[in-house]
Amino acid sequence: MNLSLKMFIALLCVFSLCSSCKEKMTEDEILTIGIAPCRKPAAFIQTLGFDPNRSAYSTETDRYKGVILIQAPATETDTIRKYQHPSWSKFGYMASITTDDLGNAYTFPVPFINTENQTIQTLNSIFKIDHSSGEMTLFTTLPKTDSVKDMVAYGLLGVYFDCHAKKIYVSSVNGSTRDKENGSLFVLDQSTGKVLDRLDGVDAMGLCVGGVTGEKKLYFGKARTPEVYTVELDKEGMFDGKPEFAISLDQLGPRGDDKARRIRFNTKSELVIHGIEFNFNLAGQSIKPETKYAFGYNREEKKWLLMSTE
Amino acid sequence: MNFSLKLFGRLSWLLGITLFLSCGSENGTSPSQTPGSEAILQSDSLQLDNPITKQLWNKIDSALNTSHHVMLLQPCNPDQMEAQTIALQHPEFMANGSDSLSPKPLRREIFNVYQARPQEIPQAFQQGKVYKVELYNYALNLTQTALVDLVSKQVIQVNTLKGSQPDIPLYLKDVAIQLAIHHPDVIKALGFQPGQEDALMANTKTALNHTKCERSMHLCVAPTFTKGDKALWAIVDLTDLRLVGIRWTNTGPEQPTRAVTEKRLKFEKISECYCKQMTHVQKGDWDFNYIITTSDGLRISEVKYKGETVINSAKVVDWHVSYSNTEGFGYSDAVGCPEFSQAAVVAVTEPRISSIEENNQTIGFALEQNFSSEQWPLPCNYNYLQRYEFYTDGRFRSAAASLGRGCGNNGTYRPVMRFSFPNTDYSFHEWNGNAWDVWKKEQWKLLTPQSPNYSNQYQYLLQSKSQKGLYIESGKGQFHDGGRGDNPYVYITKMHPDLDEGENDLVTIGPCCNTDYQQGPEKFINDEEIENGSLVLWYVCQMKNDDTPGKEYCWSASYLEHGVYKTRVYPCLAGPMFIPKKP
Known part of the structure; x- marks a missing residue:
C-alpha cells in the first residue's frame, strides 16, 4: 500500500468518525422544527407606544422606501399607526424580513423598478434592526461578484432565521447570468454574521427550515423555475446533503409559473408557499398578484400534496 | 375610427401588414437554433378569418344580444337545461356580467352542467337532485359556479373564482383543434396538413395539453401534434379565437416537465432570437444590426447607407415619467x-419591419418594437x-412613443435617446437665424417651437471637416404620425469609448421627476472641447399626456368587442429626423 493511499484511508476514517460524532436529533425534536415559535417582538416597539402583538414590519413600496413598522387597528374605529426610524430608509428599498429569538430583524436591499436607489456596495448586504434601539445597521456583506457581463440586477433574494439551530440562512443570486446559475445559499452565525457554510450553484428566493418530513431540511424556492427544493441540514444547521426536488408550482394558481417568494410552516404542519411572478427583471405591476399554496406531507407516499390555493 | 387612429393608421402595426422576423428570416438574419428560437409567435392583433371563427363570432354576438347575455351549454339534456335556466335567474350568479363603466354585456358562457359530486352538496340538500353549473367570464377571466337543486328549483350556493x-x-x-390544424404555421412546421386525429398526444391520449396565457x-389550450420524437405545441387563444404561437418540444424520456405556455413561448423566443444575439438587416440601401438590450430598449448599430456608416448606435436609455399633481x-x-x-417594462412581441408609404409609393421602411x-x-x-425609420433618400429617424396609460392624466413622458456617430471629426452647429454657430464645448439646450430653423426645417447640423454631415430636424408635428412636437432637451457630449458613458448598456441615469435639463445626460457634460471630435447626441423629448375625449395623447383606453376587452391606443410619437448633408 503506498503512502498516499494510506493517508487517504486515514482521512476517510477521520471523516467517518466526525460524522458519527455529530449530535443526533430526536424524532420529536425534528418534527417541531419550523413550527415551534421562538421569535420575540423587539423591545423598542413597546417604547414607541405600539402594541407588539398588533405590530409588524413592512417593506411595501407604495409610499415608503425601506422598512416601516405598522400597528394594526385594535377596533373598527381605530386607525393604522406607522413608524419609520430614520435609519430604515437610508439603504433604499428593502425586501423580506426575518426576526430572531431576541427580537432583532434582518433584511436586505433590492432594486425596485430601477437600480437608482441601490448601489453595488449594498448588493449582497444584510442589515439588522437592533431589538433594543431600533436602529438599522449593516450586519454583514456576503462575498459578491463585482462585475460580470450580463449579471442579474439582484443580489440577495431571501433571508430566514432558524429557531432550532439559531442560524441565519440567506440566498443570493449575485453573479448569476441568464446562462449560468451562479447563486449561493449561506448559513450565517447569528451574533457575528460570519459565513459558516455555503452551497453554490443555486439561485433561490424564499427560505425556511422545517422537520415535518422527519428530516431537518432547508426548503428553498428556486428563482428560475416554479419549484421548491430541499437540502438536508445537521443539528447545527450546516448543509448535510445535496439539493433535492420537493414541490412544483408549475401550472398551479392563476399564473402557473410562480416562484416561491416566501415559505413557512403553519400550525397544521402545512408548508405554505407564497408564489409570485419573477423573471429576473425589474418589471413592476400596479397590482402585485401573489398566491398562497398550502401543501400537506403524505408520509406514506413521501410526497407533498396541494391542500389549498388562495 | 377615431382621430388618432386615422393619423396613426399609416403605421402598419395597426393594419396587420407587418412582417414578423424570426431568427434567420429574409428580413433579418441571426444564427440561433434552439427550441425557443424556432418557436413562432403570432401578432397579438392578428386574427385569420376562417369559417370556424366567423360562425363562432356570430354565435357569441347572438348570445350577447339575448336577455341574459350568456351563451348556454348546448346540446344538453332537460335536467341540464333546467339547471342552467334556474342559475341564470340568480342575481349573484349573474353578477360580473357587464362592464363596470357601461351597461355593455361581457362575454360569458356556461361550460359545464353536471350532477354535483356528493362532497360538493351541502348536507341539507343531500337528498335533492343537485346540479353544478359552471359559467366562464371571458372578459374578466373568472369562473362562477352555482349549485342548483332541481327538486326545490333553487340555487343553493354560488362561488366566484377569480x-x-x-x-x-x-x-x-x-374549435381549438380546427384553428390549429388549418393554421399555415402549423402546416408548415409539420410539413403536412394535419387532420383532427393528429392532434393527439400519444403519451397522454388527450388531444389538448393544458397551457396558460x-x-x-x-x-x-394547446393542441399538440407528435412527429417522431418531437411534439409541436400550438397554443390557441379561445378568448380571441386565434393561434398565439407554436413550439417544438422533445417527447419520450426527455419530454419537458413544464408546459409550454404563452409567457414561456414569448420570453424564450425574444430572449433567444433578439436579446442574446444581434440581427442583421440589409434592405434597399440600408444595412444595420439590431438587438434588444437589457435596459436600453431596441438598439440599432453599425447603420450604413449606401455602404457608408452614418450612425454607430442609437437607443433609448431611459423613460422618465413624472406626474404634475x-x-x-x-x-x-x-x-x-x-x-x-x-x-421595468419588457419586450413581449417580436421586432417588426414594415414599409413606409407616401402617395402610394414606398419611400422607406420602419423597424418597431413595443x-x-x-x-x-x-x-x-x-x-x-x-420606431426607427429608414428612407430611401438617406433620411433616418428615431422615434419613441408612450401608449399610456400610466398613473394619471397629468403625466409627462421623457424618453432619453442616445446617438453616437462614427465620424471622428464631427462638429455640432446650431442655426442662430442667420448662420450656423459651432458649439465649442459640451453643453445642453432646450429647443423650443420659437427656435430658429435653417431652411424652415433644421435646427442643428453635425458636420465633418469635409462638409458632409447630418441635419437634425426636431418633431414639431410635421411628421404626420400624430406627434405634437418634441420640445426636446439636446445635449452634446464627447465620446469616451473607454468610459461607461453609454456605448454599453446603461443603468438608470436619471430620476423620474426632474422637469428641467437634469435627465441624466448632463452627468457626462464636463466642459470638454468637442470641435472636430467623436460626438454623442442625447435627445430628450417631452410629451405631455392627455385623456380629453377626442384629443387623447400618450394614452390608451379599453373598449368592448364581442364582449371582451380590447385596447385602443393614442401614441405620442416624438424624435428627431436626420437628413444627409452633401458637401
Missing part, C-alpha cells in the same frame, strides 16, 4: 429584454414603442 377557468366544453376543443389572461411622483423605467434584465407592462392598459401600467 383567475380560474373550468374545463372547456367539447365543441371548444374542436399568463400575460393576456385569456382562455388558452404630486411632486416627485413618477417612475424612471428602463425597457428591454423580458428576463435577466434591468428592464415594450409592455404585464397588466397594461390597466392604470399605472405602461407600453412604450420604439
